[in-house]
Every structure is written in structure tokens, then in C-alpha cells.
Amino acid sequence: ALSGKGRHVILVVLESARGDAVGKRIDGRLVAPNLTHLAQSGTWVPHAYSHVGFTTYSLKTLFTGALDPVDGGPSLFRDFDAAGYRIGVFSGQSEAFGDIAATVGMRRHSDVFVDAETLKEERAFGFAAPASLLVDGRVLLREFDRHFGSTEAWNRPNFLYLNFQAAHFPYHHPGMPQLLDGEPIPRGSISADNRQWVARTYWNAVAYADRLVGDLIARLKGLGVYDDSLVVIVADHGESLFDDGFLGHGHMINRQQTQVPLILSQPGLAIAQPVGLDDLRGLVLGTLAGAPPVSAGSVFHYIGSLESPSSIGVTDTDGRQLTFDLQREDIDPGDGGAPRLYSGLAGNDPLKTRTDRLIREWERQRWISHRSRRER
Numbered sequence: 001a002l003s004g005k006g007r008h009v010i011l012v013v014l015e016s017a018r019g020d021a022v023g024k025r026i027d028g029r030l031v032a033p034n035l036t037h038l039a040q041s042g043t044w045v046p047h048a049y050s051h052v053g054f055t056t057y058s059l060k061t062l063f064t065g066a067l068d069p070v071d072g073g074p075s076l077f078r079d080f081d082a083a084g085y086r087i088g089v090f091s092g093q094s095e096a097f098g099d100i101a102a103t104v105g106m107r108r109h110s111d112v113f114v115d116a117e118t119l120k121e122e123r124a125f126g127f128a129a130p131a132s133l134l135v136d137g138r139v140l141l142r143e144f145d146r147h148f149g150s151t152e153a154w155n156r157p158n159f160l161y162l163n164f165q166a167a168h169f170p171y172h173h174p175g176m177p178q179l180l181d182g183e184p185i186p187r188g189s190i191s192a193d194n195r196q197w198v199a200r201t202y203w204n205a206v207a208y209a210d211r212l213v214g215d216l217i218a219r220l221k222g223l224g225v226y227d228d229s230l231v232v233i234v235a236d237h238g239e240s241l242f243d244d245g246f247l248g249h250g251h252m253i254n255r256q257q258t259q260v261p262l263i264l265s266q267p268g269l270a271i272a273q274p275v276g277l278d279d280l281r282g283l284v285l286g287t288l289a290g291a292p293p294v295s296a297g298s299v300f301h302y303i304g305s306l307e308s309p310s311s312i313g314v315t316d317t318d319g320r321q322l323t324f325d326l327q328r329e330d331i332d333p334g335d336g337g338a339p340r341l342y343s344g345l346a347g348n349d350p351l352k353t354r355t356d357r358l359i360r361e362w363e364r365q366r367w368i369s370h371r372s373r374r375e376r
Helices: 033-041 055-064 076-082 097-104 137-148 192-222 277-289 350-375
Strands: 008-014 086-091 112-114 158-164 229-235 262-264 299-304 309-315 321-325 330-332
Touching (some): 008 192, 008 277, 033 192, 033 262, 055 076, 055 277, 076 086, 076 097, 076 158, 076 277, 086 137, 137 158, 137 192, 158 192, 192 229, 229 277, 262 277, 299 350, 309 350, 321 350
Parallel strands (some): 008 158, 008 229, 086 158
Antiparallel strands (some): 229 262, 299 309, 321 330
16 A cells, blocks of 8 residues: 555656657667666566547546546545655646546645646747647756755655657657757648658657656656656557558557557566556556556557447457447458458357457446446
8 A cells, every 4th residue: 555655656648659669760779768778677568558549538547547537536646645645747738638637636636736837938839729738848857856856855755747748749849859860840741741751750759758758767866766766657649640541649549549658667567468548547556565456458449438439449468459430330350351340240250259348348438437427
């Protein structure tokens, strides 16, 4: 169980970072050397997935362990506050967007709260839309130094949440360094015809996010607290780069959009795979208690809302992804074969068995959602 004498926990979310960032090379050099080194020295979960490709839903699930959490329910912020931790939030996005902060108790339970709303004068873009607010990660590290840059700030256990927005569309913002060869693609030139340029711009942004992670770890080591900390790196969802015919996230169930990096600084953890973002709260708390939990054995996905999705899907223990389009009523078996209509499947067809199991899981998740809302 958590206690006020526990280890520090630093949770870093990398916006739109794909799972294949770990170990990826461009022009012979590692795109994310810090993530790759941490994956080698700590525990890397190569089969980690988001459930839905939207930031708001993903972050709520990540912090609460529920696909459709309710206000006031369990969350990491409430867990650590109850255990006497000092809590700090340093986010490059607006945490009010989609009621993230309110649902998980982020602002209420934080001792330090910094996001793109509180740093209005330092936004990278002038866009007013909440989903477009972005603050450079170097500003967040400056604020980290202000509040947690002294050894005295670590006399009690800390839980810190940092959200680096570098890889958010359009994959470049003023002041972002160019770490890969070439120039960033202008926003007006982003198209399928320029997909290689788009991808290179995106991977440069991931490289910058990785540099920020390295800078954060260097700070923790300089303060002498790294060895007493559990550092967790994860993403809210992946990103299609026209490599599947689409750009962005939230409209397909595939590896580009659902697979995310998940790395823990503690080595040797025996974590069953695959892991979904709904497993992360239990994984963090279990690791601190010395008993990482076993994952559900598969990861449920959906497009749209949980109550009325356009598609549902699953990633099985063998890594296969099955998708059922509820509008067209066809099934993508995830093996490269053509989609098949559900109505054309024989009762003993293995694909029907897998699809029926997926439908039952969707029904279970909806029931969990309905029950939790009745109880609140």
C-alpha cells in the first residue's frame, strides 16, 4: 500500500508518440536515444496500447483505470494525495480540455499546477481552441526547476505528472530544434503527396520530446533522487503518418494509432502483455507495493464513444488486432486478409468466435460504465 514514506513517482506522457519510437533509427541514428536507453536499463512493455485515439479519453483512463470514469472516482491523483505525497502537474496542454482535470481530481489534489491555461503568455501558437493550446517542454522544465529544483523539495515523496506536447500536430512549433536533417514541413504543405516529409517532421518532434525526457532524467539524477524514483514514460495514443492512408489519430484501430511506448525505470518487472492504458494505474501502484498486477490478457479498443462506437476492436495476447465495423458490419481479422461480413460467418468459424468474444467485452465495458454512473 502507498504511504507517505514511499518512492517518488514521475509520470511522463508524450503526446501522440508511437510505440515504434523505441529503437527507431533515421539516417542511422536513434530517434529517441533516451527512451531506448531507458527501455534497455528498465522495463519496456513493447505491447502497450491505447483504447481510443483521443487525448481526453486516454488520459482519463490512464489516471483512473476506467474506460469511462466518473467524476470523483479513484485516480492516481487521489491515491497519492491520500498517501501524503506532494503532487505537481506540468502540462503543455490545457488539462481543462474535455474535463480531464476535473474528472481525475488533478487540480484539486495538486500542490503545483502548471498547464497551457496558466501559462497563457507562453503558448507556442496563438490558437484559442482548447485542443490547440501548446506550451514548449522547455518552459515546463523551467517551471519544474522553480518548484522542484532544490533538494529540499524532495524531503517528502512526490508524484509528478509531465505532459510534453512536442509531437502534437502539426509536429513543429516555433522554437523547436531541428534534430534530424532537413527542415520542418510547412503546415500548408502537409498532404499525402508529402508523406515522407510529414513523417520526418513528426519524428523530429519525437526526437525533441525524447531530449526533454533526457533533460528531466538528468535533473532527477543531479538532485540525487533518481534512484529513489519510479519514472514511467507513456503516450496517450499513436499517430498515423499516411502510412495507412490517414493522418492523425482516433479514426482507425491499428498499430500506428493505438500502440504506445510504455517504459518503467525499474528493471526486471514481470508484466504480462498486452497492456492497455486502463492497466497503468494498477501497474504503478502495484510496482510501488512490490507486486505488479497481471494485465487482462487483451486490450479492448473503440472508435467514437463507448456507448455508441463506430468500430470496436481487440489486441489479443498474440498481438493480433481484430476490428469490427459496427456500421458496415464487417470484420477485419488483422491478418492481412480482406474484411468479411459478420452475417456471412458460419457458427463454427473461428473468426465468429473471436468477434463474439469482442462483442461480449464491449457489452461488459458498457455495463461497467453504467454501473459506475449509477453508483455515483
